[in-house]
Amino acid sequence: MTAERIGIIGGGIVGIALARELARRGMGDVTVFEKERRLAEHQTGRNSGVVHAGLYYRPGSLKAELCAAGRVAIREFCEEKRLPYREIGKLVVAVDESELPALAEIERRSVANGVPGLARIDDVARLREIEPHVAGVAAVHSPHTAVVDYVEITEAMAQDVRAAGGDIRLGQEVVGLDLETGRVRLRTEISEQVFDRVIACAGLQSDVVARMAGADPSPKILPFRGEYWELAPDRTHLVNGMIYPVPDPRFPFLGVHFTRGVYDDVHVGPNAVPALAREGYRWLAVSPRDTWASLTWPGAGALARQHWRMGVDEISASLIKSRYLRKARRFVPELRGSDLVAKTAAGVRAQAWGRDGSLLDDFAVDQVGPVTLLRNAPSPAATSSIAIARYLVDHHVAGRATAGG
Known part of the structure; x- marks a missing residue:
């Protein structure tokens, strides 16, 4: 049986995590297209490196679910690859009493989202034990919030993709998608290939790619x-x-x-x-x-x-x-x-x-025939990247393959 050909648009951490997940499951021949000359050039390589624990997100949302799973997966990946992963902890600080109701909402969401080790702090002396120079009247403390190097993680994932036979093409910007019967013709400035399915994790260009696929112009990227x-x-x-x-x-x-x-x-x-x-x-x-x-x-x-x-x-x-x-x-x-x-x-x-x-407050995914579009994936997308990849495979690749088979 001929392996399914899968094209991925975007060489940030989500696109590479997706390629790695597909390759690990043996779900087809995977090719990644990245318009820059290196991976992780945009959002992945230009953030604070925080592995979020899930304090802010609406309970039951995709962000809450995938952040929790992604935090564990990123930690395990860093342990496997011996990459730096430092749990330095986070204080969310109310500087005066007017912020206490909003702090209580953060605490409520954190508890609902299963943030590990979360503690409410109302003692200023305890605040100063954690952060001696901080000012505030109360805080919630997330001791397991961590920091990493997401560029290093992306490169390590890319090595796994290549080792499994996947192809990562740098400096190839996708300029067109033509949906044909049961397949997609993907065009770059220097090549043209036909895939059984295409998955776009294009970040800042996600609405541009969506228009190429004939999707609704909304949501737009601001x-x-x-x-x-x-x-x-x-x-x-x-x-x-x-x-x-x-x-x-x-x-x-x-x-x-x-x-x-x-x-x-x-x-x-x-x-x-x-x-x-x-x-x-x-x-x-x-x-x-x-x-x-x-x-x-x-x-x-x-x-x-x-x-x-x-x-x-x-x-x-x-x-x-x-x-x-x-x-x-x-x-x-x-x-x-x-x-x-x-x-x-x-x-x-x-x-x-x-x-x-x-x-938009949550991750968002659209489907246009054989094209899957990740339409909204800001923070905590890097934290959630491995979990997002598994979600896309389970709900938009494996499920469709079963339905089509």
Whole structure:
């Protein structure tokens, strides 16, 4: 029997995890297409490296389910491959009593999601035992929240894919998908191949690929740039692990926070600034096409009316260091302007939004004939990557193969 030919679009951690899962199960001949010259170039390689424990996500959602399973899978993979995995712990801190109701909701969700070792802390002295320089009145502590190097993990997964006979093609951007009877003709700028099925894990370009497949234009990707400052090496003692704010439930971003990385650097951020290009990692990176597409999207007006104040605040903090510092000093008052020494490489979050201006809160998958489209996979997608891969195989590959067989 001829093996099924499966094409995967996207060489971030989710696409490579998917290729590895398919290869491990012997489910076909797998080819990955990545438009960049290396893997993990975009969201995977431009985040804080946190392995999330599942504190924030709505119980019962795909995010909650796959984050919990993904955290365990990433830890086991790092142990197997002898890659760094450091459980440094996270404090979600209420700086004053007005934030206590929202903190209680985080605690409720964490308990429902089975976050391991979670503890509520109402004693300031106990807060200071965990993070001696933190300011706040209460917190929830997740001691098993960890940090890793997601680029290293992606490369290790890619080695498994190649060892199992999979093909990873770098520098090949997919420019067209033609759905034929029971198969897909995939075109890049330099080649053309026919597959029995195609699975797109295209991140910032996911809606572009969806249009190629003839899917509904909604949800569309709205890019948000996140900018980080790094703490001066002689000031990294201000942070032991991670210090996070209580997030605003109206907005799918966590706010400026502190993270000690897997290699002991400490960064502050990110913020969330609307990007002027899908891959706009700098203010000067502007795509008129991407910007116009966002401004003319039906949901643009509703989104602007709902979040314009937060948008102005985030943009001003991006442009004025003292405003960024003010946000950070709410949690670490000893922080000085000279402690923020450099803006490190920014990331861009691929946030999906609908025609009504709503920002999608959960992972989202569409199916168009033999094409599977991962439409929304922002954080915690890296944490969840192995679990997302298993979910896609179980629900969109194995199930369809059984139905078709």
